[in-house]
Each structure stands twice: as C-alpha cells, then as structure tokens.
Amino acid sequence: MIWDNHFAISVIPLLLQGLWVTIEITLLGTLIAAVLGLVFAVLRRLAIPVLSHLVAFLVVFVRGTPLLVQAYCAFFVLPAYGISFDAFTTGAVVIGINYSAYMAEVYRSGIQGVPAGQWEAATALSLPGVRTWGRIILPQALRTVVPMLGNYLIQMFKDSAVLSAITVVELMAAAQAIGSASFRYLEPLTLAAGLFLAISYPASRLINRLERRYAPQH
Amino acid sequence: MRPSIESTHVSSPPVPQDTVVAPGLAAPVSTGVGADAIIRFQGVSKNWGSNHVLKALNFDVAAGEKVSIIGPSGSGKTTILRILMTLETPSEGLVTVDGDVLWSVNAGEKVRETRQLRETRRKIGMVFQQFNLFPHMTALENIIEAPVHVLGMNRAEAQERAADLLKLVGLAKHMNHTPPQMSGGQQQRVAIARALAMRPKVLLFDEPTSALDPELIGDVLNVIRNLAHTTDMTMLMVTHEMRFAEEISDRVVMFDNGGAVESGPPAQIFKNPQQERTRTFLRAVLQH
Ligand SMILES: Nc1ncnc2c1ncn2[C@@H]1O[C@H](COP(=O)(O)OP(=O)(O)O)[C@@H](O)[C@H]1O
Numbered sequence: 001m002i003w004d005n006h007f008a009i010s011v012i013p014l015l016l017q018g019l020w021v022t023i024e025i026t027l028l029g030t031l032i033a034a035v036l037g038l039v040f041a042v043l044r045r046l047a048i049p050v051l052s053h054l055v056a057f058l059v060v061f062v063r064g065t066p067l068l069v070q071a072y073c074a075f076f077v078l079p080a081y082g083i084s085f086d087a088f089t090t091g092a093v094v095i096g097i098n099y100s101a102y103m104a105e106v107y108r109s110g111i112q113g114v115p116a117g118q119w120e121a122a123t124a125l126s127l128p129g130v131r132t133w134g135r136i137i138l139p140q141a142l143r144t145v146v147p148m149l150g151n152y153l154i155q156m157f158k159d160s161a162v163l164s165a166i167t168v169v170e171l172m173a174a175a176q177a178i179g180s181a182s183f184r185y186l187e188p189l190t191l192a193a194g195l196f197l198a199i200s201y202p203a204s205r206l207i208n209r210l211e212r213r214y215a216p217q218h
Numbered sequence: 219m220r221p222s223i224e225s226t227h228v229s230s231p232p233v234p235q236d237t238v239v240a241p242g243l244a245a246p247v248s249t250g251v252g253a254d255a256i257i258r259f260q261g262v263s264k265n266w267g268s269n270h271v272l273k274a275l276n277f278d279v280a281a282g283e284k285v286s287i288i289g290p291s292g293s294g295k296t297t298i299l300r301i302l303m304t305l306e307t308p309s310e311g312l313v314t315v316d317g318d319v320l321w322s323v324n325a326g327e328k329v330r331e332t333r334q335l336r337e338t339r340r341k342i343g344m345v346f347q348q349f350n351l352f353p354h355m356t357a358l359e360n361i362i363e364a365p366v367h368v369l370g371m372n373r374a375e376a377q378e379r380a381a382d383l384l385k386l387v388g389l390a391k392h393m394n395h396t397p398p399q400m401s402g403g404q405q406q407r408v409a410i411a412r413a414l415a416m417r418p419k420v421l422l423f424d425e426p427t428s429a430l431d432p433e434l435i436g437d438v439l440n441v442i443r444n445l446a447h448t449t450d451m452t453m454l455m456v457t458h459e460m461r462f463a464e465e466i467s468d469r470v471v472m473f474d475n476g477g478a479v480e481s482g483p484p485a486q487i488f489k490n491p492q493q494e495r496t497r498t499f500l501r502a503v504l505q506h
C-alpha cells in the first residue's frame with residue numbers, strides 16, 4: 001500500500017474531531033480521578049470502620065481488572081439494571097474511576113510523606129481536622145504529587161483509545177471508522193498515532209520540568 | 219502581661235460521666251505541690267508493649283511554676299509532655315490540667331478523644347525539639363493560623379498580635395519569611411511565638427535547643443529566660459542545658475526509670491543532690 005497524500009489530507013478533519021473527543025475524555029476523566037482519588041486517600045487515612053474497607057476493596061477491584069472489562073461492564077451490563085448513560089459519559093466515568101484507584105495511591109504516599117511533626121503541631125494548636133487537612137497536610141502532600149498526577153494524565157490520554165470498544169468516537173475509533181469505510185488503514189492509523197504523539201510528547205516534557213520544579217528542596 | 223490565672227479546683231476535678239477514675243489511685247506523693255497544682259499526674263502509667271515507660275507516676279506542677287525536667291535519655295521525659303499535649307494516651311491514670319480532667323484512663327480501656335479533652339488541650343501549648351513549623355507558610359501565617367481558626371480572632375487583630383510576638387522573640391524583620399529561609403534558631407523562636415499566640419496557661423518545651431547549632435542556642439534561651447522572668451505562665455521544660463535549668467527554674471525534677479527520682483529547688487538538685495542516681499547522672503552530663 002502506498003501513502004496517498006490527498007486521502008490523508010481529506011481524513012484529517014474527522015481525525016481532529018476524534019482527537020478533540022479524546023482530549024475531552026482525558027480532561028473529564030482526570031478531573032474525576034483527581035477528586036475521587038483524593039477522597040479515597042483521605043477516607044482510608046481517616047480509618048472510618050466500614051467506609052475505609054469499602055474504599056480499600058474498590059481500589060483492589062479496579063486495579064485487579066482490565067480497563068476494557070470495566071468499560072464493557074459499565075456500558076453493556078449495567079443498563080440491564082437500569083443504569084445507562086451515553087458512551088461518552090460512561091467512558092469518562094469508567095476511566096476516571098479506574099485512574100482514581102491509582103491516584104489514591106499517589107495521594108496516599110504524598111500524605112504519608114508529610115512528617116508526623118506537622119500533625120502534632122496542628123494538634124498542639126488545637127486546629128480542627130478540616131483545617132489541618134486543608135491548610136497544613138494536603139498543601140504539603142500535593143506538592144510532591146503534582147508531577148505524578150501529570151504522568152497519569154498522559155497515560156490516560158493514551159489509554160482512552162480503549163474506550164473505542166464501547167463506541168466512544170475518540171481518535172482511535174475515528175481512525176478505525178475511516179479505515180473500514182475506505183479500506184485504507186495506513187493513512188488514518190498513521191495520522192492517529194502521529195496525533196497521539198504530537199500531544200503526549202510535549203506534555204511529558206512539560207511534566208518533567210514540573211517534576212524538577214516541585215522536587216523536594218532538601 | 220497576661221491575665222492572672224484563676225483559682226483552680228483540683229481538689230474535686232469534674233469527672234465527665236463517661237469516664238471513671240481508676241480505683242486505687244493514691245494521692246500524689248513527694249513531687250506534689252498541693253492544692254495549687256495546675257498540672258496533676260495521678261498514678262499515670264505508659265507502656266509500649268512490655269516497655270513500662272511511666273510507672274504509676276505522681277507529679278504536680280503549681281500554677282505559674284517554672285519546672286525543668288532532667289534525666290537520662292529514654293526515661294520518659296518526652297512522654298510526659300506528649301501526654302499533656304494529648305499526643306500520647308496514657309495506659310492508665312488521671313491527668314488534670316487547671317482543674318479539668320485531661321485523661322482519666324482505666325487499665326486496658328480504649329480511650330477516645332472527648333470534647334472535654336479538646337477544650338482542656340487549649341490551655342496547653344508546646345514547643346517541639348524539631349520546631350515543627352508549617353514550612354509552606356510564612357512566620358506570620360504560622361502564628362496567626364490558630365488564633366484566627368481556633369480562637370476566632372479577626373485577622374487584623376491576629377496579625378497585630380503576631381507582629382508583637384515576633385518583636386518579642388527578636389524576629390520582627392522575618393515576618394514574611396518561610397521556615398526554609400530561616401535558621402534553626404530563628405525557626406524555634408517563631409515556634410515559641412506561635413505557641414504564645416494561643417495564650418496558653420501552660421507551655422511545654424521539649425529540649426527546645428537540642429536540634430540547634432551551638433551558636434544559635436543563646437538567642438532561643440534568651441527568649442525562654444525572658445518568658446520565665448516576665449510571665450506568670452506555667453512552664454515545663456525538658457532540657458539538657460543544666461546551667462540554664464539552674465538559672466530559670468523554680469524547681470528541677472530528676473527523672474529516671476519511669477518516675478521522679480528527686481525534685482527540689484535548683485540549688486538542691488545541682489549543688490546538693492540527695493539521691494545517688496541524681497549525683498551519677500549530673501556527674502556524667504556535666505563532665506563531657
Ligand atoms: N511511639 C513509641 N513507640 C514505642 N516506644 C516508644 C514510643 N515513644 C517512646 N517510646 C519509648 O519510650 C521510652 C521513653 O521515651 P521518651 O519519653 O522519648 O524518653 P526521653 O524523652 O526521656 O528520652 C523510650 O524507651 C522510647 O523508646
């Protein structure tokens with residue numbers, strides 16, 4: 001098969017639409033993962049009897065099963081129980097919850113890295129729990145966590161291709177659709193790979209710089 | 219400078235209904251100071267597994283008294299301060315502060331934090347060996363954090379008081395510096411100002427200068443000396459600075475092996491110790 005420039009140019013608009021969906025899914029999924037992961041990490045640290053165990057179980061479950069399986073279950077099985085959303089929403093939520101399990105671990109290590117003396121100083125000043133978390137512990141814990149969250153964001157950007165399996169028309173699905181309609185896979189798939197790279201490579205360079213900037217200064 | 223300490227009611231401490239005083243708690247013995255006690259340990263034990271760190275300790279501190287605790291490493295000095303600051307739970311015994319029950323624990327009982335404990339805790343402040351300033355906040359922010367968010371003081375007033383406190387510890391110019399920009403001695407002085415901002419009745423010091431380079435110790439000791447001489451705050455200090463303890467203390471208590479071995483005015487402890495254990499300890503630390 002020989003590269004056809006005209007064909008390649010003609011499919012770019014469709015691919016860009018797919019790329020845009022990929023970006024939307026990634027941003028939404030990251031938001032869900034960042035917030036939920038933080039909630040999970042704090043809940044586990046608070047050691048609330050039943051809740052903490054539930055969270056621990058959810059984390060083990062999510063980390064122990066493939067993203068593809070989770071996406072299938074959410075999209076094809078849950079509707080049988082009356083829970084159904086469109087592919088885009090389902091995809092963003094599934095990938096968000098999936099990543100929240102990993103991000104919870106990142107937050108947890110960040111929280112653990114805050115010296116015990118910080119908690120003790122907060123107690124000695126009688127600071128209420130919410131204030132201790134919000135003003136003392138989390139600002140210090142998150143500092144070290146920012147670059148790692150960035151790495152997950154890039155990973156999610158690439159992983160979101162899996163969601164083509166549940167009919168989310170992101171970049172990968174767009175390339176596949178073009179391929180099966182025209183019987184030409186070379187151009188759309190090459191271009192799709194190029195677009196993934198065009199975003200993820202500069203992004204990871206940026207993360208590396210952030211990493212150096214937020215590295216502990218001692 | 220500070221309002222005088224109200225009369226205390228240690229003779230009949232109000233015991234919350236959900237707690238019961240451990241039976242068989244004897245009246246305080248030799249280290250007691252009687253009815254003036256603002257801090258009172260009665261039969262307090264602390265065990266970590268089979269390590270009996272405090273053994274049925276009885277120990278009182280009078281209101282306004284400046285007490286230094288000396289003793290070998292591992293003798294439980296820090297543990298006493300941490301129990302008072304509620305950073306550690308006693309295994310057994312009764313601790314009252316200013317007439318209020320802080321801890322009332324029966325052996326083997328599971329203890330949880332009560333509202334009573336949280337309220338009593340506010341009367342106590344602590345200065346840590348490692349300062350424990352909040353590194354992401356300026357000196358000023360460190361100091362106003364609790365007055366604003368615990369005492370409900372308005373920000374402007376809290377800042378004004380923080381500026382005065384920074385002046386008191388000789389750091390007026392460092393208001394907007396963060397801990398990483400300050401020396402250990404400066405950090406410790408900010409930490410003292412931070413504790414003072416809560417107007418505690420009792421201020422605890424756990425070896426406040428032992429993490430400092432020798433040339434920075436003097437400034438911190440000056441601040442503590444100044445507090446000892448000019449306030450009626452009760453001060454309880456664990457220290458290895460024997461000369462300093464001798465100079466500023468009303469009373470020095472020698473700890474060893476889970477209890478107070480000897481307690482008395484500095485002149486007695488340092489010049490004429492009654493206990494052999496005190497003599498050997500002082501010989502060892504004053505010699506090096
Ligand atoms: N969190 C802890 N877990 C187990 N043992 C501890 C803990 N904290 C203190 N200890 C033990 O308690 C004893 C007394 O400690 P501490 O009060 O710090 O002594 P000091 O301040 O007099 O040196 C030591 O033997 C120490 O190992």
Ligand SMILES: [Mg+2]
Pocket residue numbers: 295296297425
């Ligand atoms: Mg100690």
